[in-house]
Structure formats: C-alpha cells, structure tokens
Amino acid sequence: MSTSMAPSEQHVGLIIREREPVNLEYPFDQLDTFLTPNDLFYIRSHFKAPVLDRHEYKLTIGGAVGKPFTISYEELLAMPSVTRPATLECAGNGRIFLVPQVKGAQWQLGGISTAEWTGVPLSALLERAGLDANACEVLFEAADKGTPKEEPVPPGETPYARSISVEKIADVVIAYAMNGEEIPVDHGFPLRVVVPGHYGMASVKWLTNIRVLTEPYKGYWQTSDYGYWAYDENRNPMRLALGQMQVKSAIARPRTREFIPAGSTYNVYGAAWGGEPYIETVELSTDDGKTWRPVRFLDEPQYGAWRRWEFEWAVPADKGTYVLKSRATDPKGTTQPEQHDKMNGTYVIHHTFGIEVVVR
C-alpha cells in the first residue's frame, strides 16, 4: 500500500514541504522534458489521501441539470476520450520568497509540473445531464476531508470542493490517466478534474460529485482559503476566489549561488506559464534587470501549458556576483510585476526576482 509508506521512501527525489499530509515539491532545477515524470510531479494535499476502490467507485452528476446520473469508473473508461497537456501550479508556489515569512507550505520553485491528461471531456458528461438554463457554476466535490487551517474555519470536517464558471466547461477534462498511466493515489485516483489555465487547487483530486449550481459557490475553499482581495471602484476590498494562473517565468538553471566559470558559455534554462491565452515572450536579464534580451522557446505556445526556454549566456570574463532575472509577457501585454501584490495574500507569487550566481 503506497499510502502507508513514508514520503521519503515513496517519492524519491521530491523535496519535502510537509510530511503529513504529503506536500512534495518537484526539483525544478532538474527541469528537462516538457512532461514531468509522474514520480517527480509535485504533490499538494490538504488531508490524507483517500483510497477509493475502482469497482465500487461511482461519479454522480447532479444539481441544476435535467437528467442527473451516476456513472462507474469502468463506464467512464469506455467513453470517447481526449488527451491534452496541462501545467498545474500550486497557488502558493514561490511562497518561500516572501519576506517576512508567511504561513503555509514553503514552496520554492517546484510547486509546478506538467502532465498529459487523458479522460472524458466535462462537456460530454454535462451534455448527457442537460444543463438548466440558469446554471452558473459547476462544483467539483471530492472524497478528501478534514479540519482545514485558514480562518475562518467551519466546525467539523470540511470536504474539499471547488467550483468553476460555466464559461470554463469546454476546457475541462475529467481525467483517469496521467502521462498514459492510471492516476496515482496521491494525484487523485481514480479521477482528477483537470482545469487547464487555473491554479492547481481547481484540479480537484479524488472527484466524487459534479454538481451544477445556479448561484456562485461560497464554500470554504474559495472564501477562507484560496481567495484573494481585489478593490471595487470605491477601494473597498472584495474577497474573490482564485482562478486563472498569472503570467510567470522561472529559472531552473543556474541555481542560486551556483559557481560559473568566467568567460564560458552557460545555457540558462527555465519555463514560463500562465497568461491569456499563453506566454508570448520571455526576456532574460543578467544584470539584475537593467537590460533584457529575448530567450529561445523550446515549446510551442498552447493554452494551459508551460513553455520551456533557454538562453545562451556569454559569461563575462569579469569575476564577481551576477543577478539573473527572467520576465514573461502574454499577447495582451500583461507582464510579471516587480513586487508581490499584498492583495494576493500568501498566493499568486509571480513577481520577478533575482537568482544570484558567482562567476569565478
């Protein structure tokens, strides 16, 4: 039983951010392939992973629909499927860079990974059920539950659940395979919702119910937790649910304080993601943001997936400390900010920051 093993035995090579429930980080400095191998894919859990039986498992589709129904795991596997890549990033990825330190798992760079997901389009299930005319959101309910951490906390156990707007339905896959393999327990076996373009909290693991709503959802996981503040026109802060991944890039190599030979050629390597509808440009600075030059992309742009990039750095002959920064921009001109926006609290950490290296 994989779930009874300690994370260190089970997930060799992942960085431990929390042992129980398991919160493990992809070693981002090893970024190489477009798809992250399943055993290196980051794991974000709120509670102990539920172990669901494939034979007894049922998914229910209900709420504001004409014909609610229940479907077994085997029946889902027999439906027409789609396969598509999606990059999932934990909304708290990069939290360790916030000063002073904030609460929550201290993700550095690797609270992000990309997989190719195979499953049934959400739209196929909802077409069969028939959406009511006043449907406004689709709620995904999961089998994991427990006492959550962010105030205000409801009494008793709170099951995990997240909603999306009906406008987002077309993008969503109810996935049963991850990189061609059955979804591992820690990644949501038997079924994981995959919401391309949204932070990972939207891609609900251990899915049990799909429920169509006629009013915006106000559950714990999009009010107390996974929310942010935005000002209305009179500068009153409003509490909104996190969704869309914001424009971001990160340098996988070199690593902080890495020694680099003076006068050599160094292949700076990284990835960029988020943006509407994808990342169009990434620029690199080797002088702490004074000057910027474009990188070379290794992947074509596509919605909801990262683009790896590289940059041949002609390392100066002058020895000393250099600060490298990357900066991504989408086709609308939205670019990474220079500072963390406090309205995002301990989430959406996507500002540019320097990687200090030592040329010697």
Place this chain on the structure above:
Amino acid sequence: MSTSMAPSEQHVGLIIREREPVNLEYPFDQLDTFLTPNDLFYIRSHFKAPVLDRHEYKLTIGGAVGKPFTISYEELLAMPSVTRPATLECAGNGRIFLVPQVKGAQWQLGGISTAEWTGVPLSALLERAGLDANACEVLFEAADKGTPKEEPVPPGETPYARSISVEKIADVVIAYAMNGEEIPVDHGFPLRVVVPGHYGMASVKWLTNIRVLTEPYKGYWQTSDYGYWAYDENRNPMRLALGQMQVKSAIARPRTREFIPAGSTYNVYGAAWGGEPYIETVELSTDDGKTWRPVRFLDEPQYGAWRRWEFEWAVPADKGTYVLKSRATDPKGTTQPEQHDKMNGTYVIHHTFGIEVVVR
C-alpha cells in the same frame, strides 16, 4: 469634544468591553423603559469614531441607478420623514457565555438597545435615483476605517461597509435623529442607516455613500467578519453574511447569584426580540427547564423591536439554588435552541441558558 474624553467620563453607567475603540454595553439589569435612553444605548465601534462636519457633509446615492445624486445634511432634514422604533443587537451579544472563551469583545447581555429613529425612508432616496432593473443589493459605505481583526485581513485600511438585499429596502430608515435628538457622534452622526430586524452591524454609522449593486457584495464585513457557516445539501459549509436577528429572550432581573427571600413574590423582568416577524410567546422556567409557563408582555408585537415581559414568581419556601430560564418563540414556531450552534462561530449567541439565583 466628546470623542477626546475617556469612555469612563463620557458614558457614565455603561459597562466597558473595550476602551479604544469604544465598545460599551448597556447595563441590561436596569432594563425598564421600552426605549433605551441615548446615554445608555450600547456602543459598538470598529475604529475611532470619525467626526463629520454637518455643513460640509454630503451623502451620495449611486451605482446601478438611473440618476445618481448627492444630498446635503440640511436637504435631508427638509425631506418628509418617518419615525419608528428599532432594536439593535450586536451580533456578538452574549459572547461571554461561550465556553471556552472566544476572541472578540466579551458582551454579556447588554449588547442590545432600542431607540426611536427619525429619518428619510431609504425607498424615497432610491425612488429619486431610480433603481436599475438588475439591482440586487444596496451597499452602505461609511467614513470609519482602519485595520480590522478577523482573518483573512486585507492589506491597508478597510472602510466599513455592509449591504442589504433589495427586498429589504422598504424597512430601512436613513436616520438623523435617535429618540428625538441629533444622533450622537458614537452612534453615527450625522447619519446612521437603521435596518430593523437585522443585527446591529447592518445599521451602518457615519454613512457616506449608498451604492446600488448588481451582484452580491463580497466585502470584508460580510466574509471575513460578520459571516457564518451554513451547510448546503451535500453538507459542504458555505460562508454567508449575517443578517436577520434570531429568536432570543433574556432575563434582566434577577441577576446571576442574586439573593431572593424564600416565600416572597419576585417580579422576573426581561425582553425578547428577533423572529419572523416578531416574538409571539415567551415562557419562563424556574426549575432549569423542566417546566415552562407563559410570561406577560409589556409591549405590543412589532417588527424589529423587542417586547419587554414580566413574570410574577411565587418564590418557594424551600431555600436553595434555583435556575431560571426564558424561551422565546415566533409565529412560525421557531424557538430558541438549547445549545450554541458552532456554525455561527462567535456570533448569533441566542440559545437558552440558566440564571442561577439563591433563595434564602
């Protein structure tokens, strides 16, 4: 200047729950008249009271309306007015009875008072502005602001603001007088919204803007603070804004541990409020809830106002400790619960509880 005086000099006879900002409790054991004198009316403040100038003051009415406008204090005074009583109860009244102790001002019984309010009906102002067809809520914005206490807390200063549903408009008075006097600074001079039937947090003090909204408001004061949890049909907790005062009664006299002569006649005295649309019955128990008998009301029922009541207790000749309890019920049969509902957090404390007295 009244606001520069210490609460103890300024508000003789009120119980201090917090000195700054001033949070002062009505001495409920002195309950006597239907209307609470202004100088004994409880005070709930989140921040220092703003001191607004009557000549420079302007109220704006805007948002989803056809003809937004601004009106001065003098112009409001010249409009046709209404006068009506309303009982305001702090949503945290009775918090001191929660075990273990919770955070927040430790109100006992007197976070409640009743006044007669004179002002302009909200409906008159909104008729002049003309509500858009898709109006759904009316937001009241105030001049007081600061850093609030309940997590999650937005960055910077948060102004006080609360909304009501458009269905509630007909009840609301934009009040400039309290028991026939100009509204005191600590009660919201120059204008206080009065929302009969709702907890006090809805009756916004120091009102500056009335803004009509086309979507439910998600501001700090009805999400992080002044919210509660309710289960949806699948037992997922949803975060909702507090509103309607719940069915409640309280015993003003005797007080806890009061000595009462054996064999005497004691006039038990109290009040009841909340309920839809008013309190229909109050029962008293002198044996810790084993048996109940109806009380005699001193006030007629009316929406949004308390009803005082009394009960002639034939005190037993048997000396000892007796536990008195009161229990209110509305015409729909909704009655006070026996336990605090944890879904209400540190608010809506309206369960029955015993007052222990000593007969000797």
